[in-house]
Amino acid sequence: MSGYKIPVSVLVLVHTRDLEVLLLERADRPGFWQSVTGSQDAGETLVETARRELAEETGLSVTEDALADWQLQNRYEIYPHWRHRYAPGVTHNTEHVFALTLPARCEVRLAPREHLAQCWLPWREAAERVFSWSNAEAIRQLPQRIKLS
Numbered sequence: 001m002s003g004y005k006i007p008v009s010v011l012v013l014v015h016t017r018d019l020e021v022l023l024l025e026r027a028d029r030p031g032f033w034q035s036v037t038g039s040q041d042a043g044e045t046l047v048e049t050a051r052r053e054l055a056e057e058t059g060l061s062v063t064e065d066a067l068a069d070w071q072l073q074n075r076y077e078i079y080p081h082w083r084h085r086y087a088p089g090v091t092h093n094t095e096h097v098f099a100l101t102l103p104a105r106c107e108v109r110l111a112p113r114e115h116l117a118q119c120w121l122p123w124r125e126a127a128e129r130v131f132s133w134s135n136a137e138a139i140r141q142l143p144q145r146i147k148l149s
Contacts, residue, residue, distance in 0.1 A: 004087040005039040007078070010050040011138060012036040012067070013099040014058065019142055020105060021126035024057060024115040032131045033119075035138070037095075050098040058118075059109030062100060070145065072097040074134035097138050099145065 013035050014022040026032040038053035040046065047064050055061050074095045078086060086093075105120045121129060127139040 002087065004090075005085045006042065007086055007090050007093045008040040008046075009038060009093055009095045010036075010040070010046060010053060011074075011095050011097050011135060012050050012054050013097070013138055013142065014054070014060070014102065015099065015123070015142060016102050016104055016120075017146075019123040019146065020120045021123050021139055021142070022058070022105075022108065023119050023121060023126055023129055024110065025117040025119075027112070027114055027116050029131075030116060033129045034132060035130070035135055037135075039093075046096050047098070050096075054100065057108075057111050057114055060100070060106075066100060068099045068101070068145075070097040070099060070138075070141075072138070072141075074137075076134060095134055097134075099142075101146070 023033040023035065026034065036054050036057045038049065040049045047067060047069065050067055051062060051064065075092055077091055078093050108118055110118060123139055123142050127136045130136050130139065
């Protein structure tokens, strides 16, 4: 085990049927809000990564079929202040988008080392609050994605 992160991750949009989105504030970057995210561990499928990250970051435990795999990938440059977590020379990450629809808002159990706070916002406000362009774009797709499901 090298100790380096794999440059493959998941983004899990947790939202209600009426399109309120759960956001988490990063502990290592106060003021940076995001959906559930995390890197794939060796040997995991993407849906296993999504389920693990969801459980670790929110305490929500779901079955595989509860998660919608949007079959959407985003490739982006890893922020310089986080590159030390990856093997030397790794500069880009590929993110895979999933969504979890809940009947209503719920309280979640934050991982204190990862997140400081949580909030539920209407989708437009959530898209404005997140720091990541790929997270904002995924949130903006929610209304259309929900109509299709």
